[in-house]
Amino acid sequence: xxxxxxxxxFFYLIIACNKEDKRDSLPLNNPEIDLSIPADFPALNPYFRxxxxxxxxxxxxxxxxxxxxxxxxNSISCSSCHNPAYAFTDQEMxxxxxxxxxxxxxxxxxxxxxxxxxxxxxxxxLQLEKQPLVPIITHEEMNTSIVAVMDKINTDPQYNxxxxxxxxxxxxxxxxxYRSIAQYLYTLISxxxxxxxxxxxxxESFTATEAMGYRIFQEKCQxxxxxxxxxxxxxxxxxxxxxxxTEEAGRARVTGIMDDYxxxxxxxxxxxxxxxxxxxxxxxxxLKAVLDYLDEGVLEAANLDPILKQNGNRxxxxxxxxxxxxxxxxxxxxxxxxxxxx
Numbered sequence: 001x002x003x004x005x006x007x008x009x010f011f012y013l014i015i016a017c018n019k020e021d022k023r024d025s026l027p028l029n030n031p032e033i034d035l036s037i038p039a040d041f042p043a044l045n046p047y048f049r050x051x052x053x054x055x056x057x058x059x060x061x062x063x064x065x066x067x068x069x070x071x072x073x074n075s076i077s078c079s080s081c082h083n084p085a086y087a088f089t090d091q092e093m094x095x096x097x098x099x100x101x102x103x104x105x106x107x108x109x110x111x112x113x114x115x116x117x118x119x120x121x122x123x124x125x126l127q128l129e130k131q132p133l134v135p136i137i138t139h140e141e142m143n144t145s146i147v148a149v150m151d152k153i154n155t156d157p158q159y160n161x162x163x164x165x166x167x168x169x170x171x172x173x174x175x176x177x178y179r180s181i182a183q184y185l186y187t188l189i190s191x192x193x194x195x196x197x198x199x200x201x202x203x204e205s206f207t208a209t210e211a212m213g214y215r216i217f218q219e220k221c222q223x224x225x226x227x228x229x230x231x232x233x234x235x236x237x238x239x240x241x242x243x244x245x246t247e248e249a250g251r252a253r254v255t256g257i258m259d260d261y262x263x264x265x266x267x268x269x270x271x272x273x274x275x276x277x278x279x280x281x282x283x284x285x286x287l288k289a290v291l292d293y294l295d296e297g298v299l300e301a302a303n304l305d306p307i308l309k310q311n312g313n314r315x316x317x318x319x320x321x322x323x324x325x326x327x328x329x330x331x332x333x334x335x336x337x338x339x340x341x342x
Contacts, residue, residue, distance in 0.1 A: 027168045030056045035114065038191035040228045042115045047127045053183040056165035061184025063162065064177060069152040070136055071098050072144035078135065078181070081107045087271035087338055088188065093282025097141035104140070104245055106282045109268055109275060111190040111337065117233050121264045121280050124254045128182040133174070146174045190270050190337040191228070198331075206331065213328025216321050221269075223307060230269035230332065236305045237263045239298025239313060243281045250280070259303050273333045287329060291322045 033053040037044075064070065065078045081095050082088040088110045090096070095103040105121050119125040125134075135141040136149060150172050153159045160170040167176055197204045206214060217225075226232045235251045242248075242262060251260035264280050278284040284293065294315040298308055308314065317325070 027056075027165065030054045030165055033058060033187065035187065035189060038189070038196070038228065041112070041191070042227050042229060044114050045116060045126075045128065047129065048114050048186060051129060051179050051182055051186075053186050054166065056162060057167075057180045057183040058187055060159075060162040060166045061180035061182070063158070064132075064181050065184055067153070070144070070149050071142040072148070073098060074152075075099075076142065078132075081135075081141075082110050085274075085338060087111060087190070087274050087334070089275045091276060093277050095141065097135075097138070098143045101140040101143075103138075104243070104247055105280050106277065109271070110185055111188055111268065111270060112229055113188060114186040115229060118265055122251050122254050123235060123265050128185060129178045132178045132181045146177065149177070150174070188337075190334040192336050193270065193334040194331040195328075196334075207327070209324050209327040210331050211328075213324035213326070214331075216317075216325045217328055220315055220317070221325075224266045224305075225269050231266045233265060235260065235263040235265055237261070237301050237303050238294075238305050239301060239308060240279050240293070241283045241299065245281075248281075261303065262301065263303065269329060270332050271334055271337065273330045274338060287326050288322060291317055291325065295322070 031054065033055060035053065065082075068074045068077045068080075070077060076098055081090045081092075081097075083090055090107045092107065094105060095107045097103060108119075108121060113119070113128055116128075117126070119128060119131055125131055133146060136144055136146055154172055159172065163172055163176060164170045166180060194204060194206075194210075198206055224232055224234070224236065224238075237250070249261055251263040251265075252258060254260075272278075272287065276285060276287070278287070278290050284290045295317045297312070297314045298304070300313060304313065
């Protein structure tokens with residue numbers, strides 16, 4: 001009897017593996033895309049290897065990303081808030097969704113997502129494929145359901161063709177929608193700013209003020225905005241003005257730990273020149289306003305970041321240092337990224 005059970009288990013595993021292979025296999029004419037990962041960038045998100053961008057998966061994801069039918073009244077798309085002209089942000093203090101409804105937070109950047117360990121201001125997601133459903137069902141954003149979205153696009157011949165090319169048949173499913181949007185987002189890599197070209201020694205150099213600003217950055221900013229992503233991806237309370245919305249608690253909304261109250265993921269500074277306003281709910285209209293606030297003194301908090309506590313709740317900066325620092329930060333603007341991937 002034991003031998004019979006072992007034989008049955010063996011055949012079950014073979015069948016299961018074959019089913020798994022069939023589910024994950026991709027059409028032969030849908031090759032993976034070479035992302036040309038920049039030198040010195042951090043490791044890829046661990047989930048990336050299960051959903052590597054493909055030629056038609058990315059095309060499908062980009063079409064979905066720009067399709068207003070993903071919203072309840074067909075008025076907004078993902079790109080309505082993540083506008084390529086502003087490095088995939090929207091210049092609003094808080095995200096504005098369907099019927100002009102205002103969300104809780106500032107629209108986050110979606111550049112270099114393949115290298116991020118956490119997503120959103122509070123890091124509530126670890127896997128990019130789980131993100132697309134959130135705006136679709138959120139009342140203040142797209143206010144619909146994934147079932148309604150599938151019903152809308154099910155009879156679209158372009159989608160039928162793309163789903164077939166990307167996945168082998170024209171079946172439209174939530175998982176395929178999420179995976180294709182994530183594949184597109186994985187391709188949004190920004191690594192061709194003046195800073196990058198200077199570092200790669202491609203015939204450009206910093207101006208005198210940019211060079212001075214870079215030194216100031218290394219001295220006073222790099223502890224948080226480190227790595228080639230210009231964020232260490234940590235969660236910190238740096239004493240910014242508190243969002244008056246009672247729904248806000250920062251990282252504590254995820255962990256339930258009071259010590260995480262009003263801690264937010266350190267944002268990347270890449271393309272920061274074009275992603276105003278700044279802060280988790282757009283508290284600051286300009287980079288100068290951010291630096292002035294840090295210089296004048298931030299809000300006291302029990303969990304205020306130690307770097308600020310050790311410096312009297314401030315980052316002291318002269319007016320010249322602020323100007324130089326802003327000049328350097330402008331060198332992080334990637335003009336090719338502002339209009340989207342090629």
